[in-house]
Structures are given as structure tokens and as C-alpha cells.
Amino acid sequence: MISATAISHRYRADRWIFREVSVDLQPGQVLAVLGPNARGKTTMIKCLAGLLAPTGGEVRHTGTVGYVPQSHAAAVGYPVLEMVLMGRARHVGVFSTPSRTDRDLAADALARVGLDHLAQRPFTQLSGGERQMVLIARALVSGCQTLVLDEPASALDLRNQGRVLAVLDSLAREGMAIVMTTHHPDHALRVAGSTMLIVDPDDVRLGDTTDLLTGETLSELYGLPISTLDVTIGGRDERVVVPDFGVGAAVGVR
Structure with a gap:
């Protein structure tokens, strides 16, 4: 679905963001991109999505790509359903209006992310997390084969983080290719x-998630002690990430 060959990018001559990266994303595959702030995660996925031309190398796509940014501020309070319906734009003729089918698909996408009860609420009145879920629905209704998301769960509470992860897992099982950045190694492991x-x-x-996301590697990546534990949750064997923030030691708490 996405094939990147030796891509590199820089914004100025003396500072590379990343160099010589190759990756092939297949149908049904989920790729998580992790790294500290300002290390180039958003630049990387914009290159993979075709929104930014890499300085060097080549990116090829099979099928269409939907992109969900980390945040979105709307100046006009369109109803939520209309915001989702905008994702059907490429399927609607220049002088045409959305069909009943388009509206049904938008309603279905909104229901899939659990926000169908907010269909008529102005987008500007939603919380940051709710806006993020609406943008995911808008990308889904476009009919894309690949979904690229920048921090899809960054503004969500735990329950809605679980809902987004469940939706992404379901989409991948249906054959959609997914790329997402995250600051939560647990989300990648899930x-x-x-x-x-x-x-x-x-x-x-680049590699298998469980092979890469070890305590040693994560400690190196983020510059603080991190451990991983293999546990059983809901009958599933899971690996969880436990960072040592050192908060108690820093403030003298016993």
C-alpha cells in the first residue's frame, strides 16, 4: 500500500531529520512510529502519506491514502455530520451534491467511532478528543485503502483511547493498511x-513491535529508565510499559 525507498528529509542544509529509510506497508499491516518530541515523526508520516515530498528517495502508493492530523481547529461551526461528509468530496461531482448513499456512509462512519449521537452538534463545540474522533470518521468515509494518523489518541481519555485502538484494529483486520505516530508504546504493542x-x-x-519495544530500547529512546512486564489481561498475553519518572525522588516523597 505504501512503499518508501531510501527516503531522507531535511528542512535546512545542515540538519537532516532522517536519512535513507525504507519501508513497505502491506494490506492489513499497522505500523507505529515512535520517538521523542521534535525527532521527526510527523515529518516521516507526511512523507509516507504523500503530503510532503522527501528530500531524497521515493514513495509509491497503491490505492488512496486518508490522513488524520493531530489536531484541527475549525473557524466555522459545521455540524459534525457535515464535517464527516466532507470526506466524500472526491466521490461527488463538481456541480453535484452528496447523495443519500454519501450521507448514509457518513452516518455509518460516525457511528463506528461512537459519535453518532453528536451528528448535529457544531464541530466547534466538541472537545479536542471528540474532534479527533470526527476526523478519523471523515478519513474512513473517503474510502481510503491506507490510513495515516498523527497521534490519534493524544487528546482522548482512557475509554476513548481504547475505542480508537479497537477501531484501528478492526480496520486492519478488514485489510486496511495503517500508519500512526504515538507517544504511547502500549498503544503500539496493542x-x-x-x-x-x-x-x-x-x-x-524498523521491525517487529514486540522485538523492538523492550525496556532497554525504550530507555535509550526516551532517556529515562523504562521496564516492560509480560502480563495476562482479559485472557490475552500482553506486554505493558512501566516508565520510572522518578517523581517521588525529585520532590522528596517517600
Whole structure:
């Protein structure tokens, strides 16, 4: 669905964001992109989505790509259903209006992310997390074969984080290819079979999620002690990430 060959990017001549990265994303595959702030995660996925031309290398797509940004501020209070319906734009003729089928698909996408009860509420009146869910629905209704998301659960409470992860897992099982950035290694472990770690411009690691996301690797990536534990949750064997923030020691708490 996405094939990137030796892609590199820089915004100025003396500073590379990443160099010589190759990745092939197949149908049904979820790729999580992790790294500290300002390390190039958003730049990477914009290159993979075709929104930004890499400085070097090549990106090829099979099928259409839907992109969900990290945040979205709307100046006009369109109803939520209308915001989702905008995702059908490429299916509607220049002088045409959305059909009943288009509206039904938009309603179905909104229901899939659990916000059908907000269909008529102005988008500007939603919380940040609700806006993010609406943007995911808008991408889904476009009919894309690949979904690229920048921090899809960053503004969500725990319940809605679980809802987004469940939706992404379901889409992947149906054959959609998914790329997402995240600051939550647990999210990658939950839904992503493959992970990309952007350690520095010349050290971008790509591999199986459970192989890459070890306590040692995560400690190196984020610069603080991190442990992982293998536990059983709901009858499933899961790996959880436990960072040592050192908060008690820092403030003298016993």
C-alpha cells in the first residue's frame, strides 16, 4: 500500500531529520512510529502519506491514502455530520451534491467511532478528543485503502483511547493498511505488528513491535529508565510499559 525507498528529509542544509529509510506497508499491516518530541515523526508520516515530498528517495502508493492530523481547529461551526461528509468530496461531482448513499456512509462512519449521537452538534463545540474522533470518521468515509494518523489518541481519555485502538484494529483486520505516530508504546504493542523508532537521523529502526519495544530500547529512546512486564489481561498475553519518572525522588516523597 505504501512503499518508501531510501527516503531522507531535511528542512535546512545542515540538519537532516532522517536519512535513507525504507519501508513497505502491506494490506492489513499497522505500523507505529515512535520517538521523542521534535525527532521527526510527523515529518516521516507526511512523507509516507504523500503530503510532503522527501528530500531524497521515493514513495509509491497503491490505492488512496486518508490522513488524520493531530489536531484541527475549525473557524466555522459545521455540524459534525457535515464535517464527516466532507470526506466524500472526491466521490461527488463538481456541480453535484452528496447523495443519500454519501450521507448514509457518513452516518455509518460516525457511528463506528461512537459519535453518532453528536451528528448535529457544531464541530466547534466538541472537545479536542471528540474532534479527533470526527476526523478519523471523515478519513474512513473517503474510502481510503491506507490510513495515516498523527497521534490519534493524544487528546482522548482512557475509554476513548481504547475505542480508537479497537477501531484501528478492526480496520486492519478488514485489510486496511495503517500508519500512526504515538507517544504511547502500549498503544503500539496493542495494535501494531511493526514499529519504527526514530532515535536520531541516522538511526531509524524498523521491525517487529514486540522485538523492538523492550525496556532497554525504550530507555535509550526516551532517556529515562523504562521496564516492560509480560502480563495476562482479559485472557490475552500482553506486554505493558512501566516508565520510572522518578517523581517521588525529585520532590522528596517517600
